[in-house]
Amino acid sequence: MALYITRNGKQFGPYSLTEAKEHVRSGNVVMTDLAWQEGLPNWVPLNQIPGFASVPPARVPSPTPPATPTIPAPLQGSRPQKTFIQNLWGWIVAGVVALVKFKFLIFGALKTSLSMLLMIWVYSWMFGWQFAAGLVFLIFVHEMGHVIAAKWLGMPVSAPLFIPFIGASIIMKQSPRDAWTEALMAYGGPFAGCVGSWICWFIALQLQENWVMAVASVSFVINLFNMIPVPPLDGGRICAAISPWFWIIGLLLLGASVIYFHAWNSIVIIVLVLIWAFPRIKQTLFGQTTPAMQAYYNTHISNRFTMALMYIGLIAALLLGYWDASNHLSHLSDY
Numbered sequence: 001m002a003l004y005i006t007r008n009g010k011q012f013g014p015y016s017l018t019e020a021k022e023h024v025r026s027g028n029v030v031m032t033d034l035a036w037q038e039g040l041p042n043w044v045p046l047n048q049i050p051g052f053a054s055v056p057p058a059r060v061p062s063p064t065p066p067a068t069p070t071i072p073a074p075l076q077g078s079r080p081q082k083t084f085i086q087n088l089w090g091w092i093v094a095g096v097v098a099l100v101k102f103k104f105l106i107f108g109a110l111k112t113s114l115s116m117l118l119m120i121w122v123y124s125w126m127f128g129w130q131f132a133a134g135l136v137f138l139i140f141v142h143e144m145g146h147v148i149a150a151k152w153l154g155m156p157v158s159a160p161l162f163i164p165f166i167g168a169s170i171i172m173k174q175s176p177r178d179a180w181t182e183a184l185m186a187y188g189g190p191f192a193g194c195v196g197s198w199i200c201w202f203i204a205l206q207l208q209e210n211w212v213m214a215v216a217s218v219s220f221v222i223n224l225f226n227m228i229p230v231p232p233l234d235g236g237r238i239c240a241a242i243s244p245w246f247w248i249i250g251l252l253l254l255g256a257s258v259i260y261f262h263a264w265n266s267i268v269i270i271v272l273v274l275i276w277a278f279p280r281i282k283q284t285l286f287g288q289t290t291p292a293m294q295a296y297y298n299t300h301i302s303n304r305f306t307m308a309l310m311y312i313g314l315i316a317a318l319l320l321g322y323w324d325a326s327n328h329l330s331h332l333s334d335y
C-alpha cells in the first residue's frame with residue numbers, strides 16, 4: 001500500500017511500508033510527521049499508521065527530508081488563501097445550496113407529496129392535468145431509481161423533492177466513497193426513468209392516447225438530458241467513473257442541446273448547473289492532484305469498461321424511445 005508523508009510542509013512519496021520504515025530508522029522521518037495512505041480520510045501522525053508503533057526511531061532525527069522522487073501536493077486541511085473570485089463562487093454555491101435546503105424545510109413531512117402537487121399544478125396550467133400528472137409520475141420513477149440504488153449501496157438519502165420547472169432531486173446525506181459508487185447511484189435514476197418511459201410508451205400504444213405518448217416522449221428527453229456527462233447531472237457522475245475528461249465533451253453537448261432543442265428557457269437551469277459544477281470540474285481536471293482524489297477516481301479498468309457499456313446502452317435505449325415516440329406523435333398530428 002502506497003504511503004505519503006509530509007515533512008516541513010512538503011509532501012513526499014509514495015513509499016512502500018518497508019521504505020517508510022527504513023526512513024524512520026535512518027531518522028529522515030519522525031513518528032510525529034503526518035502520513036496518508038489509501039483508505040484514510042485524513043492525514044494522521046505516522047505512529048497511528050498500523051505497523052509503525054513498533055518501529056524504533058533514530059536517536060538523532062536529521063533535518064533533511066528523504067531523497068526520493070516526490071509528488072508535490074497541497075497539505076490537506078491547510079487551505080491556500082482564497083481569492084475574491086473563489087470567495088464569490090463559494091457564496092453563490094452556498095446560496096444555491098441554502099435555497100434548496102430551505103425549500104426542503106418548508107415542505108417538511110409533506111415534502112414529497114406537497115411539492116409533487118405543486119409541480120402538477122404548474123404543468124397542468126400549461127399542458128392539461130393528465131399530461132402533468134403522468135410526467136411528474138415518471139420523474140418520481142427516475143428519483144426512486146436513485147433512492148433504490150442508494151439503499152442497495154447502503155447510502156442514506158432523503159425522499160425526493162420536487163421543484164417546479166427544475167424537476168426533482170434527492171439529497172445525499174453522506175458523500176459516496178468513490179467514483180464507482182457515485183456512478184452506480186447516478187445510474188439508478190435514468191435507468192428507472194428509461195424503463196418507466198418504455199412502459200408509458202407501451203400503454204400509449206395500447207390506449208391509442210396522444211397525451212400518454214407525449215408523456216413518454218418528454219420523459220425520454222428529460223432522461224436523455226440527465227445523461228449529458230457534466231456534473232451534477234447523472235451523466236456527469238456516471239462518466240466520472242469512466243474518466244472525468246468526459247465532462248469536457250459534456251460541456252460542449254450541453255451548449256449544443258440548448259441550441260438544438262431551442263431550450264432557451266432552460267438557460268437558467270444550465271447556469272445553475274454550471275455554478276454548481278464549476279468548482280468540481282476545475283479542481284478535478286485542472287487542479288493539483290491529491291492522493292485522496294487519486295484514490296477517489298481510481299476506478300478498476302474492468303469497471304470503467306462496464307460503466308461505459310452501461311452508459312452507451314442506456315443512451316441508445318432512451319434515443320430509440322424518443323425517436324419512436326416522436327414518430328408516433330408526428331403521425332397523430334398529421335390528421
Ligand SMILES: [Zn+2]
Nearest residue numbers: 189190226234
Ligand atoms: Zn437523476
